[in-house]
Amino acid sequence: TEIKVFAPATVANVVCGFDVLGFAVNEPGDEVIMRVTDKAGITISKITGDNGRLPLAAEKNTVSVSVQHYLESIGRTDIGLDIELHKKMPIGSGLGSSSASTVAGLFAIKSLLGDDTDVAKLLPFAMKGEEMACGHGHADNVAPALLGGFVLIRSYEPLDVIRLPHPKDLYCAIVFPDVDVPTREARQIIRDKIYMKDAVTQWGNIAGLVSGLYTQDIDLIGRSMKDVLVEPVRSMLIPDFYVMRELAMKAGAVSFGISGSGPSVFAFTRDEETARNITQMLQSHLADIKIASNAYVSTI
Numbered sequence: 066t067e068i069k070v071f072a073p074a075t076v077a078n079v080v081c082g083f084d085v086l087g088f089a090v091n092e093p094g095d096e097v098i099m100r101v102t103d104k105a106g107i108t109i110s111k112i113t114g115d116n117g118r119l120p121l122a123a124e125k126n127t128v129s130v131s132v133q134h135y136l137e138s139i140g141r142t143d144i145g146l147d148i149e150l151h152k153k154m155p156i157g158s159g160l161g162s163s164s165a166s167t168v169a170g171l172f173a174i175k176s177l178l179g180d181d182t183d184v185a186k187l188l189p190f191a192m193k194g195e196e197m198a199c200g201h202g203h204a205d206n207v208a209p210a211l212l213g214g215f216v217l218i219r220s221y222e223p224l225d226v227i228r229l230p231h232p233k234d235l236y237c238a239i240v241f242p243d244v245d246v247p248t249r250e251a252r253q254i255i256r257d258k259i260y261m262k263d264a265v266t267q268w269g270n271i272a273g274l275v276s277g278l279y280t281q282d283i284d285l286i287g288r289s290m291k292d293v294l295v296e297p298v299r300s301m302l303i304p305d306f307y308v309m310r311e312l313a314m315k316a317g318a319v320s321f322g323i324s325g326s327g328p329s330v331f332a333f334t335r336d337e338e339t340a341r342n343i344t345q346m347l348q349s350h351l352a353d354i355k356i357a358s359n360a361y362v363s364t365i
């Protein structure tokens with residue numbers, strides 16, 4: 066028996082919702098092929114698209130480690146599995162690359178075993194993978210990768226994940242400037258104390274964004290997507306972040322910000338053409354400053 070599963074890239078934080086908001090895009094995404102074997106234990110026979118950066122050793126790979134946790138939880142460590150991982154997006158890009166692989170792996174094993182419990186039950190195992198990848202088990206990539214669409218993590222302890230609606234005609238332009246920003250480090254530079262004044266601004270914006278998603282009010286979504294806590298610090302790790310923001314906003318973006326912990330940036334637009342124009346403008350700006358990039362346009 067063999068199964069092939071795709072899981073999508075995700076944009077975590079959605080500018081104002083550090084660690085609590087995320088959404089999935091249609092592409093890019095990662096693919097996992099999983100086969101049942103005769104010998105108990107997990108092997109990884111092949112990884113493509115990672116430029117040799119990911120470990121084949123099952124105890125070091127987030128996909129196999131999460132799947133192993135899941136198998137232990139249901140008492141099925143007797144099973145033998147072989148995994149092929151096909152990365153279809155850059156690693157360390159802020160697009161939830163490790164989450165997409167982990168979620169695809171967990172969904173694959175759940176399906177192979179015919180486990181028909183709610184997919185949301187896989188979340189804690191996927192969060193273990195995140196913890197291994199960057200030192201912190203945040204859920205704002207894994208939850209939307211698993212559930213699709215827009216997701217709010219209302220609470221981590223206990224875990225309380227809520228699916229949010231979103232306007233139909235919302236497009237997302239994503240540009241990945243090819244510079245290295247490891248999530249682990251991008252988390253270390255954030256201040257751990259904040260001012261009440263900033264907290265008030267931030268929770269007003271989060272509430273405004275969630276309200277805009279429910280009422281399909283794209284203007285409200287746009288004016289709520291501001292971040293006074295994390296972006297001022299992390300933007301320093303992204304080449305010409307504020308120049309790119311100005312270019313995107315002038316070209317008609319509804320909003321612009323860092324995707325996850327960066328270096329990818331994203332813009333919401335009301336139509337596909339504007340999203341394509343923005344990716345072209347940003348990529349040509351990055352080329353001018355000698356930075357290679359990838360771009361994606363997606364609906365949400």
Ligand code: HSE
Binds near residue numbers: 083206251
């Ligand atoms: N919320 C996480 C962070 C997402 O910003 O560190 C990482 O992709």
